[in-house]
Structures are given as structure tokens and as C-alpha cells.
Amino acid sequence: NAGVMQNPRHLVRRRGQEARLRCSPVKGHSHVYWYRQLPEEGLKFMVYLQKENIIDESGMPKERFSAEFPKEGPSILRIQQVVRGDSAAYFCASSRETSVIANTGELFFGEGSRLTVL
């Protein structure tokens, strides 16, 4: 079974351009999470989505960032008018269940998309 697929793996943008990062979850998973990781920093939660719904976007900047998980197709993290501070690795994760009652509650991560803003 294919794991979480993220693309592009590397993306270079100039300041002011848009970045679109795509994530296809594990087949059968309906929960998607986006995290950002800066060098020497931990993974920072950004947003949690289920199909066609944003469940929790408390970690996402209010401006320039948006995320979606449409009924069909991958989840998209969109960053408009990128700035140098947006340079980071963006990880997508998926899960089948989130309830602590479930047998497992782990997240399956992709290999990340590394954004560099020039």
C-alpha cells in the first residue's frame, strides 16, 4: 500500500509568489494534518482536515495560508505571497481514526515538501 505522498518534494519560490503543496493520504484515511518544521525546531501543527471540512486551523497563520481537502483529489496547502520566513519543511500526515478508543492513533507522515523562498 502506498503511504502518504507529498509533492513537490522541493519547491523554490521568489518572494511574492504562491506555493502549492499537495498531499495524498494513505488509501482509506480520511483525516489529514499539516505540520511545519523549521531547522532545529519541532514539528508545529498547522491544520487538521477531514474530507471537505477544516476541523482545526488553530496553528495556521491567519493571512496568506489556506488549506483544503476536497471530496476528490489531494489535500492542498496554499501559501500566497511567500516571504523568506515561510522557508521550511512542510509535512502532511494522515490517520484512519483519531479516537483514543481506536486501536491505534498514530499518524502516517509523508516525506515532506521543502520550500525555499529566495
Add this chain to the structure above:
Amino acid sequence: SQKIEQNSEALNIQEGKTATLTCNYTNYSPAYLQWYRQDPGRGPVFLLLIRENEKEKRKERLKVTFDTTLKQSLFHITASQPADSATYLCALTAGGGADGLTFGKGTHLIIQP
């Protein structure tokens, strides 16, 4: 404020010894705690989950303990091998209905042959 603390300094262990990593947290009441492994340039990989009513969990050479009174989890790798060298992340739920995990910054483990 809520904090998850892992030793930020690299941990050097000789091959064959037991490596012990610590995760401390404050102002959380997690229902469960997880450990992940992350290699350079890769995504984190799930290792173990331990629930609040479990004191200890084992998987092959790995052992995790969870002390909700001390607000601490210990992660042990016995008979360590150079291939165990990686960054190990502790993660727990922040609560409040969001199911996104909150991660510590991780501890970089180096197993020396």
C-alpha cells in the same frame, strides 16, 4: 503555558548499551503519548503509543513508560545499534477537541560503534 520538553542536546551512547530518552510535559492531561523516529530529510515514523492507564509498553527492543503523576515518559532502546541513530520525537494531544498531535523538539540519538 503548555510545554513538551525533550533533551535538546545530542545523546551519545555506545553500541550495545541501553539508550534512555526523556519527555516531560507541563499543563497537559494527555490521554495518550506517542514516540516517533525521524531521520534527516525524512518524515517522522511512528514507533509506539502508550495510553494514560498503561505504565509500560514494549515492542522488540523498545520500551516506553508513562508516569502521569510525574508528567513524564521515558523511551528506552536496549542493545542499541548504530542504525538506531536518529532524532526521536515525543508527541501528545493538546486536548480541547483538536486531534492534532503536539510534538516535542526531539532528541538526537547517536549510537557509536
